[in-house]
Amino acid sequence: MSHFWQYLRSFVLIAFITAIFFALRDVLDKTLIALIYLIPLGFITAFWGLGPGITSAVLTFVTFNYFFIQPYHTFAVHNPTDVVILIVFLIVAVVVSQLIGRAQAGQAMATAREREATQLYELSVALAGLHDDHAIAEILAKHIQAISQGEAVELNIMGAQPFVFHLPESDPPTRTPELIVPIQAVRGVLGEIRLWRTAPAISSGARRLLQTFASQGALALERALLAQAESRARVLEESDKLKSAILSSVSHELRTPLSTIKAAASSLRGKEVGWDSPARTELIAAIDDEADHLNILVGNLLDMSRIESGALKPKREWNILSEIVGSVLARMKHLAEEHRIEVEIPENLPLVSVDYVQMEQVFTNLLSNSLKYAPANTTICIRAHVEEETIHVQVSNQGPQVPPEHLERIFDKFYRTTAADRVTGTGLGLSICKGIIEAHEGRIWADNLTNGLAFNFTLPLIWDGATPSQLPIDMETE
C-alpha cells in the first residue's frame, strides 16, 4: 500500500514539474529543462526510494521526449543532437537515482546497525550484575518486547528450577509462536525465547538481533549459575570451618562429663568404695547427673544441626504460655535453688501457636543462661504481655551486662562474653533459641537493664491468618 502511494506521489510530482516546463516551453532551452528535471528525480529517490526513482527517470525520459523534443507530441526525434541529449539524460537520470538510492540504503543500514548496537548495549548494561534467573528473564523479556513490538514474549528457562516468564502478564496466545529462538550456552541449551508477532513479518535483521539477545541472555544465565555455584562453595567452606569449631568445642565438652562418669563407675566397680559408704551414693548421683548433662549436650548439637539445615519445623499448636513456663520451672527446680524466679504472665494472655517442646527448649536455654551468669540470691523474672500483633516475652536477670556492641553477637554460635573456661556449655544455647524463635516467625534480642540483662522475644498472635477458634459453649452441671 505504501509503495503504491510512493509511486503515485512521484508521478504526481513529475506531472506537476512537466506542466510548469510545458508552460515555459518557449522560454526555456531543452538542455536546461533536462538538467532541471534531474532535481525532482534526485528528490524522489532520496525520499521515496530507488524503485520510484528509476521509474520516474524512465517516465521523465518519455515526457521529455514527448513534450520538449521537436517535433512536439510525438516520440519521433529528428535532430541527432536531440538523440544524444535524450540518451545522456536517460543515463544521467538513472545513474543519479541509483547513486542516491544506494547512499540512502547504506545510511539506513548504518542507522539500523547503530540502533541494534544501542539496544544490545542497553540489554547488556541491564543484565550486568544480575545473579538471579528470574530477574534476568524479566529484563530479557522486556528488552525483546521493546525491540520486536511483538504481541507477546515468553521465556522458558530450564535448569534446576525451570520456570516460564511472559510479557504481557496475561496468558500468551494459544497458537504456536511465530519465532522460537533457543538460549544456547556453552554447556547446552538453557531455555528458549518464544515470540508472537503477526504483522509485519519478522525480518532477518530482527531475527539476527533476537539471536544476539538470546546469546546475551545465555551469558547472563550462565554467569548466574557460576555465581550460585561459587556461593554454594563458599557456604560449604564456611560450614566446614564451623564443623571443625563444633568438633573441637564438643569433644572438650563431651569429655568432661565422660571423665566424671568413667571415674565414678570404675571406682564403684572396684573394691575401694564400701557398700555402705556415703561416697557410693555421691558417685552414683554424679553418674546420673553427668549422663543427663551429656544428654543435653547431644540434644543441643542435634537442635543446632537441624536449625542449620533448615529441618527445624515447629509443630505449631495453640498453647498456653504459662503452662509451658510452669513445666520448665518444675523440671529445672533443682537447678534454680540459689535463685528466686518470678513469673508475671497475665491470666488472660491469649493462646499462642507454638511448638510446645521447642518453646520449652527456649525457656530452658534462656533460664539456664541466666542461672549460669547471674550471681546467687538474685531474681530472675519471666514476663509476658501482648504488644500489637505479638506476644512479647522477657526473661530478665540481675547478672552482668553485655557490652552494647556484643548484644547481637551473643546469639551467634560459640559466642561467649567471658573467657571460655569460666563457664561450661557448648555456647549453642542462645543460638538455638534464635533458631527456634525465628522458625516461629518471631524475633529475639537482648537488652541491658540498669541492674542486669534481659532476653526478649516476640511471637505472632496470628498463625495461618487466624486466632484460636471460639470454644464451644459448655453446659454447667447442676
Next chain:
Amino acid sequence: MSNAPHILVIDDEPQILRAIRTILTEKQFKVTIASRGEEGLTLAAANEPDIVILDLGLPDMDGLEVCTRLREWTQCPIIVLSVRDSEREKVAALDKGADDYLTKPFGIEELLARVRVALRHSARAQGTQSSVVKAGRLTIDLAWHIVKLGEEEVKLTGTEHKLLAYLAANHGRVLTHQSILTNVWGPADADHTEYLRVYMRQLRKKLEADPERPQYILTEPGIGYRFIADE
C-alpha cells in the same frame, strides 16, 4: 517364677538390650529379647508376652509397622522407646495402639513405673474395675459422677467432667491430644488442641494446689496428658 510377668523387648542396640534384661530379670520379670522387627513379631506370637517394649528405630522394619501388626491380634500393652524430638513418631505410635512411651535415655525407675502401669492396666482390662479413682486428696467416682477434693465436692462443668473422667479412667497412661479430643469432644474436633488447653487450665485451677505445677494431671510435652493416681 512361672507366674512372673513375661516381657518381650524388641530393640536393635545390644547395650540397651543387655541393660534392660539385667534390670528386669533382677526385678523378677521373665524377659525375652529380639533385635529385629520380624523376630520380635514371631516371638510375640509364640510366647504371648504380657508386655512388649518396642524400639521405634529398628533396622529391618518401621517400629510403627510392628505396632500395627501386633495390634492385629493382641491387646497386650506396648511401650515404645524412641529418641528425643520425635514427638510426631511417638504420637503416631500411640495413635496406632501403643500404650505408653519412654524417651531414650531413660532412668530405670521410669521404665519400671511404665511397666507397672501397663501391667495394672491389662489386669484392669481383664478383671473388674473399681469405679473410684483416688489421687492424693482427689477422689473421682466414675460411676456416680462425683469429684471430691478432700471432703468437699468439686463443681465441674459437663465438659470438664467428661475430660477428667476420661483421664482418670485411663490413669497412669499417656493419652494423646487427639485421643482426648476425639473421646471428649468427638472426632470432628480432633484438631482443636486449643479447646483442650483451655479446659485443662480450668480443670487444673479447680483441682490442683498449684495449677502451674500440677500433681494430678501431667503434661506430656508435645504428646498429650497423663493422670497420676495413687498406686
